[in-house]
Amino acid sequence: MKELTILTGASRGMGQAIAKALMKEEAILITMQRHPCEALQEQAQACGCQLIQLAVDLADVQKAAQMMADTLALVPQWQSLDRLTLICNAGVNGPAGFAEDTSDDEFIFTQNVMALSPMVMTRRFLRETKDFKGKRRVLCISSGNGRNPVMALSAYGTAKASLDAFCRCAAFDETGKANPVPIVALAPGIIETDMQRHSRAEMALPTEVREKYIRYHNEGRLMTPEAAAEKILAYMEREDFGSRPVADVRDPV
Ligand SMILES: NC(=O)c1ccc[n+]([C@@H]2O[C@H](COP(=O)([O-])OP(=O)(O)OC[C@H]3O[C@@H](n4cnc5c(N)ncnc54)[C@H](OP(=O)(O)O)[C@@H]3O)[C@@H](O)[C@H]2O)c1
Structure with a gap:
């Protein structure tokens, strides 16, 4: 299958592991994050995968939307591919502290990176690929924290809950369309990344x-990024992918 995947937040953590697992001969992968990843470039060269790493700060929501729209032009043959996938994975811890105590700027930054950017990118992806004849999929990485609040992490929890709500609405819009796009907000479990290391050390x-x-x-309850990536990619290949727009990687088939 000839396919293109657009993935945010691939420079570190789970996003990098997802990128590595996706890189195969003939695969086309476009990643978006603030910093490029040398290890991905090396793997791409070794395996013959087409990798394009775009530097973007997803806190700039308008830019994220524009970049999404411009991205397909980087792969002129995209309309003849079999499958297009958008994975919105980039995330930040957000400020720690009671809702009234954290800074407005940090709260807004968190919503921009983890809620608004994935929303506008998904909207643009759907719009730009409207006439695509092959399969399309959208996965937004969510979190249990958006479904069960964790004290003093309201910015993070709010962003993920908003993302869940958006995916539920956008997926509902797809129902009844001729070539509907499965859109899923997926909680990935707990993974040993910078995000978890930061949480363990966060004195606020x-x-x-x-x-x-x-x-x-x-x-020992944390998954490695590689194990988490494997589970996520397996989930995306499930027959029932999209049947639950707000899902958990541990959901039974
Ligand atoms: N780790 C967990 O236990 C856990 C649990 C549930 C859900 N999640 C979710 O899983 C996803 C991946 O998390 P992770 O644990 O792998 O985090 P991570 O190791 O901290 O990596 C975060 C990624 O997001 C990118 N990113 C952060 N801010 C960005 C910005 N302003 N613009 C563009 N890219 C940005 C980072 O790239 P740059 O720094 O290069 O920009 C990096 O590639 C997140 O959505 C997170 O909320 C994680």
């Missing part, structure tokens, strides 16, 4: 919240 979190993250780590 209430002690019990920080200790919960430390306990998860000490009990």
Whole structure:
């Protein structure tokens, strides 16, 4: 199958592991993050995958939307491919502290990166590829924290809950269309990345919240980024992908 995947947040953590797992001969991968990743470039050269790494700060929502629109032009043959996939993975911890205590700028930054940018990118992806004859898929990486609030992490939880709501609405819009796009907000489980390391060290979190993250780590409950990437990509290949627009990677088939 000839396919193009557009992936945000591939420079580190789970996004980098997803990118590595996607890079095969003839695959086309476009990534978007602030910093390029040398390891991905090396793997792309070794395996004959076409990799384009775009530097973008997704806090700039208008730019993210424009970049999404411009991205397809980088792959002139995109209309003849079999499948197009958008994976919105980039994320930030957001400010820690009670809702009234964290800065407005940090709150807005968090919503821009993790809620508004994936929303506008998905909208543009759907619009630009409207007449595409092959299969299209959208995956937004969500979090259990958007479904069950964690104390003193309201910016993060709000962004993920908004993303869930958007995916639910956008997926509903697809129902009944001739070539509907499955759109899924997926909670990926708990993964040992910079995000978790930051949470364990975040002194602005209430002690019990920080200790919960430390306990998860000490009990060996964190997945490696590679294991998480494998589960996510397997989930995306499931027959029922899209049947639940707000989903968890651990959902039974
Ligand atoms: N780790 C977990 O336990 C866990 C649990 C549930 C959900 N998640 C979700 O999984 C996703 C990946 O998280 P992770 O743990 O892999 O995080 P991570 O290791 O901190 O990586 C975050 C990625 O997002 C990119 N990013 C951050 N801010 C950005 C910005 N302003 N513009 C563009 N790109 C930006 C980073 O690239 P640059 O710094 O180069 O920009 C990096 O590639 C996130 O959506 C996160 O919320 C993680």
